[in-house]
Amino acid sequence: MTFESFAAGHSLILWLAFGIALIMGAVVNKTNFCTMGAVSDVVNMGDSSRMRAWVLAMAIAMLGVTIFEAMAYFSVDVTRPPYRGSNFAWLEYVIGGVMFGVGMTLGSGCGNKTLIRIGGGNIKSVIVLAIIGVCAYYMINPFPGTDKTIYSEVFYPWTSLASISLSGKQDISGLINSATSIDLGTLRLVIGLLVVAMLTFIVFRSSDFRSNKDNIIGGTVVGFAVLAAWYISGGFATISADGDTYSWVQYASDDVWSLIEEGKRPPAVAVQSFTFINPMGETYGYVLSGFSASVITFGLMTLFGVISGSFLWSLVSKSFRIEWFVDFKDFKTHFIGAVLMGVGGVLSLGCTFGQGITGISTLSVGSIIAFASIVFGSALTMKIQYYKMCYEDEATFPKALVTALVDMRFLPAGMRKLDAI
Numbered sequence: 001m002t003f004e005s006f007a008a009g010h011s012l013i014l015w016l017a018f019g020i021a022l023i024m025g026a027v028v029n030k031t032n033f034c035t036m037g038a039v040s041d042v043v044n045m046g047d048s049s050r051m052r053a054w055v056l057a058m059a060i061a062m063l064g065v066t067i068f069e070a071m072a073y074f075s076v077d078v079t080r081p082p083y084r085g086s087n088f089a090w091l092e093y094v095i096g097g098v099m100f101g102v103g104m105t106l107g108s109g110c111g112n113k114t115l116i117r118i119g120g121g122n123i124k125s126v127i128v129l130a131i132i133g134v135c136a137y138y139m140i141n142p143f144p145g146t147d148k149t150i151y152s153e154v155f156y157p158w159t160s161l162a163s164i165s166l167s168g169k170q171d172i173s174g175l176i177n178s179a180t181s182i183d184l185g186t187l188r189l190v191i192g193l194l195v196v197a198m199l200t201f202i203v204f205r206s207s208d209f210r211s212n213k214d215n216i217i218g219g220t221v222v223g224f225a226v227l228a229a230w231y232i233s234g235g236f237a238t239i240s241a242d243g244d245t246y247s248w249v250q251y252a253s254d255d256v257w258s259l260i261e262e263g264k265r266p267p268a269v270a271v272q273s274f275t276f277i278n279p280m281g282e283t284y285g286y287v288l289s290g291f292s293a294s295v296i297t298f299g300l301m302t303l304f305g306v307i308s309g310s311f312l313w314s315l316v317s318k319s320f321r322i323e324w325f326v327d328f329k330d331f332k333t334h335f336i337g338a339v340l341m342g343v344g345g346v347l348s349l350g351c352t353f354g355q356g357i358t359g360i361s362t363l364s365v366g367s368i369i370a371f372a373s374i375v376f377g378s379a380l381t382m383k384i385q386y387y388k389m390c391y392e393d394e395a396t397f398p399k400a401l402v403t404a405l406v407d408m409r410f411l412p413a414g415m416r417k418l419d420a421i
Contacts, residue, residue, distance in 0.1 A: 003238075006251050009237045009238070009248055009251075010248065010252075012237060013233065013236070013237055013248055013298070014301045015301070016232045016236075017232065017233075017298050017301040017302050017305065018302070018304060018305040018308075020228045020229055020232075020302070020305065021225070021274070021302040021304070021305025021306045021308075021309065022305040022306070022308050022309035023221070023225065024221060024225040024274075024305075024309060025116065025119060025305060025306035025307065025308065025310040025311075025312075025313070026309035026310065026312055026313040027217065027222075027309075027313075028112065028116055028221075028222065028306070028309075028310070029116050029119065029309070029310040029319075030214070030313050030317070031214040031215065031217050031218030031221075032050075032218070033050070033053055033054075033057075033215075033219065034050065034109065034113055034116075035054055035104075035110050035113070035352035036105060036113060036378060038050035038054050039101075039105075039375055039379055039382070040378075040382060042379070043383060044382065044386070047208075049206070049208055049209050050215060052203045052206060052209045052215065052219070053209075053218050053219035054219065054356065054357070055199050055202065055203050056199075056203045057219045057220075057222040058223070058356070058357050058361065059196050059199040059200050059203065059223065060219070060220060060224055060226075060227065061226040061227045061230070061273075061357055061360075061361035062195065062199070062361040063192070063193075063196045064224075064227035064230070064231075064361070065192070065362060066188065066189060066192030066193060068230070068231070068234075068235070069185075069192075070185065070189045073234070073235045074230070074234030074235035075271070076230065076234065076271060076361075076362045077169060078270075079270060079271045079362070080268060080271070081278070081349040081350060082349075083171075083349070083355075083358075083359045083362045083366065083367055084169040084170055084171045084174060084362055084364050085169075085366075086165060086166040086167070086168065086169060086170065087163055087164075087165060088163060088164040088165075088166050088170050088365070088366060089159065089162070089366070090162065090163070090164065090369060091159050092159045092163070092347050092348060092349075093348050093355075093366050093367075093369040094348075094369060094370075094373045095155075095344070095347060095373075096344045096346070096347030096373070097348045097355070097369070097370040097371070097372070097374045097376075097377060098344070098373045098374070098376060098377035099340045099343060099348075099377065100340065100341055100344035100345050100348060100351060100374050100377065101373065101375060101376060101377020101378035101381065102337075102378070102380070103337040103338065103339070103341035103342075103344055103377075104337065104341055104374075104378060105377075105378045105381040105382055105385070106333050106337030106340065107333075107334050107340075107341055108125075108128075110276075110341070110351050110352040111132065111276030111277050111280060111345065111352070111354075112274075112276055112306065112351070112352065112353050114128050114129055114132070114276075115129070115303060115306040115307050115310065116306065116310045117310075117323075118307050118310070119306070119309065119313075120319060120321065121314065121321045122321075122323040123322060123323060124323060124324055124330075124331075127334070128338045128341075129338075130284075131339060131342065132277060132280045132281075132339075133280040133281055133283045133342070134281075134284055135150070135281075135339050135341075135346075136277050136278055136280050136281030136342040136343075136345060137281035137282075137284040137285055138150050139151045139281070139346040139347070140278075140281070140346060141281075141285070150343060155347060159347075166178065170364055170365050171188070171362055171363045172191055172365060173187035173363065176191075192363060195363065223357070226274050226353075226357050226358050226361060227361070229273035229274055229298075230272075230273045233248070233249070233270070233271050233272050233273065233298060234249070234271040236248075248269065249269060249270060249271055252269035267294075267295055267296075267297050268282070268297040268298060268299065270298075272298055273358040274302055274353050274357070274358050275351060275353055275354025276299075276302075276303060276306075276354065277342065277345030277351045277354065278299060278345075278346060278354075279299030279300055279302065279303045281342070282303075283300060283303060348373065349366065349367075350367070350370060352371075352374055355370040355374070356370075356371045376408075380401075380405070383403075383404035383407055383408070384397070384401055384404050387399075387403055387404065387418055388400050394418070395418055398417075399417035399418055400417075400418065402416070403416055403417050403418040403420075
């Protein structure tokens with residue numbers, strides 16, 4: 001598709017992103033697709049159905065990326081954020097992922113769930129969004145009057161020491177290609193299809209999952225939504241300028257952006273898909289700009305779309321309910337959770353959606369590490385909360401922590417401090 005001006009193409013892509021997110025928001029609300037809920041079901045009830053819906057979304061998005069890259073329709077080698085980047089910041093993926101996992105448990109849901117709750121009338125989720133947004137914004141933007149960010153002052157001096165500079169890309173195929181002479185394109189196609197086949201088998205081997213339409217619909221729609229966002233940002237729109245044709249991303253890149261009307265480059269134009277923590281930071285930037293349309297990004301449009309879709313479904317289903325904090329302790333718990341999500345989500349380059357589905361669809365090793373760390377942090381927090389609830393005063397934090405790690409088989413059984421429940 002070609003456009004007479006960059007503005008026309010840019011506007012269409014932003015509205016398409018909004019539309020995809022709106023559909024996803026409605027379906028996620030309707031089907032109760034919830035990544036934290038998926039972890040909770042496994043930890044507390046041994047039910048993997050919602051986890052399988054999460055994995056189904058990964059498999060669908062991964063299949064699409066594999067096929068489209070093989071067809072040379074678009075590439076996810078250079079994206080926002082850089083999932084396949086050559087800077088392998090493994091320690092940041094681990095620490096940020098664990099922080100986010102702990103935070104989403106304390107905050108009653110991940111970034112996407114926060115948006116879904118807002119659409120359903122949950123006012124305390126608005127507060128959570130605001131706190132995440134401020135923390136995420138100042139992780140990468142300097143505090144007023146300084147050149148210092150949270151990341152530069154708190155994390156970079158020591159986490160950067162563990163980062164590894166790779167000669168190639170950090171996806172599974174890229175790492176294998178760096179060590180062998182096997183063609184990268186062939187590797188990505190073969191490995192992508194094999195991983196998709198394995199994940200699909202794992203998902204549908206469960207009869208309980210196969211009989212649950214909501215989980216199948218939720219996972220399918222989320223997977224296709226992530227793929228659709230890759231599709232429109234990576235290869236859908238092209239803009240014609242003086243007889244030459246540029247993709248949306250190319251037209252806004254450093255070498256040709258001066259061709260844009262009024263010489264102004266739009267923000268955050270890149271190949272990208274769903275992720276929610278950085279867009280929450282962009283929401284704060286949007287407020288600081290006085291709600292200027294010039295700072296509206298792809299991520300902001302997906303954020304607004306999810307909230308709108310959830311709101312529409314809550315009206316249709318008559319489930320819209322105003323909710324507020326139960327007491328100050330509830331507020332404090334959500335405040336801590338929001339801070340951890342805002343900081344951890346940026347540090348790990350994504351959330352349960354950004355790394356757990358979008359990033360994993362690129363087969364990035366960093367995304368896999370971040371995903372595992374998020375699940376670990378969330379599961380550990382749930383177990384600690386459960387032991388403290390059941391044993392009350394007897395279950396000090398150290399005892400609950402050690403016992404939880406024993407349950408998760410990270411420590412030997414002889415170190416158990418509390419009887420298993």
